[in-house]
Amino acid sequence: MAEPLNIALAGLGTVGTGVVRLIETNAELIARRAGRPIRIVAVSARDRTKDRGVDLSGYDWEDDPDAMTLRDDVDVVVELVGGSDGPALTLVRGAIAHGKGLVTANKALIAHHGMELAASAEKAGVALKFEAAVAGGIPVIKGLSEGAAANAIDRVYGILNGTCNYILSTMEDTGADFGDVLADAQRLGYAEADPTFDIEGVDAAHKLSILAAIAFGARLRFDTVETMGISRVKAADIEQAHTLGYVIRLIGTAEIDRSEAAPRLFQRVRPHLVPFGHPLAHVDGPTNAVVAEGNFMGRLLFQGAGAGDGPTASAVVADIIDIARGEKGATFSMPAGELEPMEPAPTGHRLGRSYIRFTVPDRPGVLAEITAAMRDANVSIESLIQKGDPDDDGEVIIAMVTHEGPESAVSEAMRILEGSDSLAAQPLVMQIID
Incomplete structure (x- = not known):
């Protein structure tokens, strides 16, 4: 068997410790599928003394995560720090600059800096992978960039935030109002202490902009995603929608608008009424679902756990396995320089x-x-x-x-x-x- 692929892991929260557990538990299976062992050689996090429920004694500890990018024994850096700027951005830039492959679950980072990072990774000849950044354990990025690669995709839409979906479906089941269900979601760990990014649609908008770039071959335009969250949805709205034959779901939609001479990019995240008979109406709890429509494949539905240590860690390790196999590929399914710049589509005529x-x-x-x-x-x-x-x-x-x-x-x-x-x-x- 080939030499091990050595990785350094920055960030030991829920997902980071999940990655450690998965690699340790399934080490033999992963090695067979990757064609070589995958070995953690270094880890980094803010608090060295915290009990994370996993044994980290076999790995080097780096107080400064940037030091991992300088190590000769590191092939791939896994960024699970979070945040669109600051330490996460410094780390990934350094990893690429020093010829390391990069795997991240950071959707905000990719949405804001994906074009720059993709161009840098392609120039350096290293892999940049982020399957876990969108829809947790659902292989939607791989599905669009590989399985649907031969199709012209005109529309991609779905439920991209598990917190919002949990809140809305629980309001539907219990009749409780938004504030009460949000508090319950925070108690159960489905919502952050500061849930703004989730409930105001920002998290879903990050993910939607990434999907749009991959699906349409368009340059990332997070700044043009029209965004409205669910904080104004009342129990009365849920009740009225049900009377009319609908449920309410936060839906992200991206499609190509061909009503003008040059194609334009429509991107929107906002609550919608979804009829009982639609597949997305039956997506309950902290679940994600993405629908893609291609000219030859028809309609595809990707559905599954959108968050959590197990599903998200699974997506992270799947990216590591791809790199171990030597699979780099273009970051957004085609080279960054070939992604088409598209102006935002007007919405008034829709x-x-x-x-x-x-x-x-x-x-x-x-x-x-x-x-x-x-x-x-x-x-x-x-x-x-x-x-x-x-x-x-x-x-x-x-x-x-x-x-x-x-x-x-x-x-x-x-x-x-x-x-x-x-x-x-x-x-x-x-x-x-x-």
């Missing part, structure tokens, strides 16, 4: 149906003002529901579903109503997947 929720004072004339704004903006109302008695603040909820029409019309109706004393809160607009 056709669809919308769910709109209004919180209003319980007084005469309010509904007339809302429907007049819809009329003046040329929005056709398909159905309208007013929830029974006012709450303690004397407010009621009005929910409506529009007929299919351009998104710009709904935006115009919201502009007309802006600042009206008939609205007790900003309306919530969610698109409907049909």
Whole structure:
């Protein structure tokens, strides 16, 4: 058997310790599949004294993770530090500059610096792998870049954040409101102490921008992802959606807009109403699912655990095995210099149906003002529901579903109503997947 592939591991949190356990537990199987043993030679983390539940005594400890990039006995650096800048970025730049292969689970890092890192890795002739950065243990990056490589993919969409999916599906099952379920998710470890990146859609947007680059051969454009999270979704919205035959899910969607001379890139993360019969409606709990549509392969569905030590560590080690086999490949399925620069697609002309929720004072004339704004903006109302008695603040909820029409019309109706004393809160607009 060939010489071992030596790795250095920076970051010993949940995923990092999972990688150690997996390599130790399945060492013989991994060696057979990789064609050579994979050996951890050095590790690094902030607290050397912390009990992580794994024996690290057999590995060199580096207080400074950057020192691992200078070691002659290290072939691959595994970055599990996290964060889009700071120590993580310094480490990966150093690893590439010193000719080390790089494996990371850091979606923020790739979303913000992926173009630079891909170009540097290709110039240095080293591998840059990040399967674990998107959808945890689901091999969606490998599926798109290898299994679907012969297809022109026009659309990729799905549930990309397990925290949000847990919250929404639990609200659906229990009838509890957002704040209560978020607190429960934090207690169970599904949500961070500061859950902003998850619940406001930023984490899903990071992942979506990476998928779009791979699926469409487009330059990474995280800055153009239109993002809205789930923090404004109420139990009443879940209830109304169910009455109408839908569930609510945070959906990331990327597709190529060919309505103009040059193709443009549409990227959006926001809560949607998903019909009961759609595959994504049945994705519950902290699960991820990605749908890709290709011109010859049709529709593919990737579904599985989107986080956790086992699934994410599995994806990390799968990347290490690829490098052990000598498989480098282009970072985004084609060389970074060949990725097409695409301007963001306009959204106003997009056709669809919308769910709109209004919180209003319980007084005469309010509904007339809302429907007049819809009329003046040329929005056709398909159905309208007013929830029974006012709450303690004397407010009621009005929910409506529009007929299919351009998104710009709904935006115009919201502009007309802006600042009206008939609205007790900003309306919530969610698109409907049909």
